[in-house]
Amino acid sequence: MFDKILIANRGEIALRVIRACRELGIASVAVHSEADADAMHVRMADEAICIGPNSSAQSYLNFPAIIAACEITGAQAIHPGYGFLSENQKFVEIVEEHGLKFIGPSAAHISQMGDKITAKDTAEKLGIPVVPGSKGGVATVEEALKLADDMGYPVIIKATAGGGGRGMKVATSRDDLEVAFRTARSEAKSAFGNDEVYMEKYLQKPRHIEIQVFGDGQGGGVHLGERDCSLQRRHQKVFEEAPGPSITAEERKRIGDICANAIAEMGYSGAGTIEFLYEDGEFYFIEMNTRLQVEHPVTEAIFGQDLVREQIRVAAGNKLSFSQDDLEINGHSIEVRINAEKLPNFSPCPGKITAYHAPGGLGVRMDSALYTGYSIPPYYDSLIGKLIVHGRDRAEALARLKRALGELIVDGVDTTVPLFHALLEEEDVQTGDYNIHWLEKWLDANMS
Ligand code: MV4
Numbered sequence: 001m002f003d004k005i006l007i008a009n010r011g012e013i014a015l016r017v018i019r020a021c022r023e024l025g026i027a028s029v030a031v032h033s034e035a036d037a038d039a040m041h042v043r044m045a046d047e048a049i050c051i052g053p054n055s056s057a058q059s060y061l062n063f064p065a066i067i068a069a070c071e072i073t074g075a076q077a078i079h080p081g082y083g084f085l086s087e088n089q090k091f092v093e094i095v096e097e098h099g100l101k102f103i104g105p106s107a108a109h110i111s112q113m114g115d116k117i118t119a120k121d122t123a124e125k126l127g128i129p130v131v132p133g134s135k136g137g138v139a140t141v142e143e144a145l146k147l148a149d150d151m152g153y154p155v156i157i158k159a160t161a162g163g164g165g166r167g168m169k170v171a172t173s174r175d176d177l178e179v180a181f182r183t184a185r186s187e188a189k190s191a192f193g194n195d196e197v198y199m200e201k202y203l204q205k206p207r208h209i210e211i212q213v214f215g216d217g218q219g220g221g222v223h224l225g226e227r228d229c230s231l232q233r234r235h236q237k238v239f240e241e242a243p244g245p246s247i248t249a250e251e252r253k254r255i256g257d258i259c260a261n262a263i264a265e266m267g268y269s270g271a272g273t274i275e276f277l278y279e280d281g282e283f284y285f286i287e288m289n290t291r292l293q294v295e296h297p298v299t300e301a302i303f304g305q306d307l308v309r310e311q312i313r314v315a316a317g318n319k320l321s322f323s324q325d326d327l328e329i330n331g332h333s334i335e336v337r338i339n340a341e342k343l344p345n346f347s348p349c350p351g352k353i354t355a356y357h358a359p360g361g362l363g364v365r366m367d368s369a370l371y372t373g374y375s376i377p378p379y380y381d382s383l384i385g386k387l388i389v390h391g392r393d394r395a396e397a398l399a400r401l402k403r404a405l406g407e408l409i410v411d412g413v414d415t416t417v418p419l420f421h422a423l424l425e426e427e428d429v430q431t432g433d434y435n436i437h438w439l440e441k442w443l444d445a446n447m448s
Pocket of ligand 1 (some may be wrong): 131156163164165166201202203204208230232235277285286386436439
């Protein structure tokens with residue numbers, strides 16, 4: 001096992017990793033930008049090193065500074081959290097060249113899933129159901145038209161270098177296709193420096209269901225069920241839950257076993273998420289995320305497993321500490337993302353926190369790096385906390401969420417908390433009857 005781990009991240013996820021380290025008896029090293037000198041992760045870690053100025057590019061993305069911080073402190077491994085360097089193939093290669101361990105999958109697996117055409121091809125070969133569409137890339141308008149005519153409209157054109165909603169165009173009919181194709185290509189070129197695109201049948205009212213997987217790189221692979229993350233705004237999740245309100249135990253076992261077998265067969269190591277669109281009882285693979293995700297706590301809640309501890313154990317060369325048969329769902333969990341943003345436009349709202357009080361009690365977890373007197377810097381993303389509740393069933397989780405939101409105090413900046421109070425009054429949220437378009441429609445109708 002490692003003696004010391006460096007955390008190449010900030011905010012609540014840095015605290016999350018420090019906590020796992022501490023429980024494992026591993027020393028933690030925080031790195032921080034100049035703007036983050038007073039941040040909670042700096043205070044909570046055993047050691048801290050400033051790695052650069054305010055901008056992410058010069059600090060949390062600064063390879064040489066992070067490697068040097070490992071060398072100075074004697075940290076043997078790097079936990080990247082999510083975002084920043086967590087899915088950067090080049091960074092993983094450099095970490096390994098320096099004899100350090102990256103707590104996450106191999107550079108090869110990151111790059112395989114980073115290219116969305118390769119990811120989909122890999123998934124299909126592993127027996128994962130994919131969205132019907134082009135075999136590989138689509139190079140010309142003529143090819144696109146022929147494919148779409150065969151497949152039927154609507155279709156969606158996606159950038160192979162995209163993901164997370166960037167670089168997509170929908171064509172509703174033959175008349176739209178040429179423009180959609182050319183626009184997707186040119187946007188892909190300017191956004192990613194890669195104009196390769198592919199085509200899929202456009203699903204009109206799916207849910208976003210993602211399967212949590214874990215591999216040990218030694219033939220072990222398990223799944224930890226699904227999360228329903230359909231409530232999103234501009235491809236940013238705001239409300240996530242597990243288990244998915246629309247998924248039966250039989251469906252979970254079927255798709256979960258397919259994913260677990262795929263992970264074992266790939267020799268994948270660490271935490272991963274296989275993303276699906278789910279419509280009319282069918283799962284369609286879209287992407288795989290090769291990192292720990294923001295919403296991992298809902299899975300931890302219902303399975304009673306510490307996913308960060310497991311990441312660290314596996315990176316140190318251990319086999320998985322649980323088998324599929326050990327994993328059983330207990331109750332229901334919901335997470336809401338508290339952002340420092342001003343409604344109705346969700347504009348970033350950095351500033352000084354004049355009062356902070358976290359909710360507590362049975363089944364309540366607040367992951368946040370806030371404290372009273374802290375100033376949220378304007379340079380990073382606006383997530384300032386995640387409120388995660390756990391109940392014996394969905395109704396109890398919803399009641400607990402409402403109760404916990406009522407206890408939460410974040411004064412001094414605007415937050416997304418009022419959005420959650422309003423959403424909890426909606427019948428569709430209460431019954432779990434929503435898809436990927438529900439929130440945008442609701443915001444259009446209720447927020448302007
Ligand atoms: C789709 C789709 C419909 N049909 N693919 C958006 C993010 C990226 N991960 C994939 N995305 C979509 N792919 C097909 N074939 C609709 C979306 C989509 C979406 C997906 C998940 C969550 C929210 C979304 C919001 C708009 C569009």
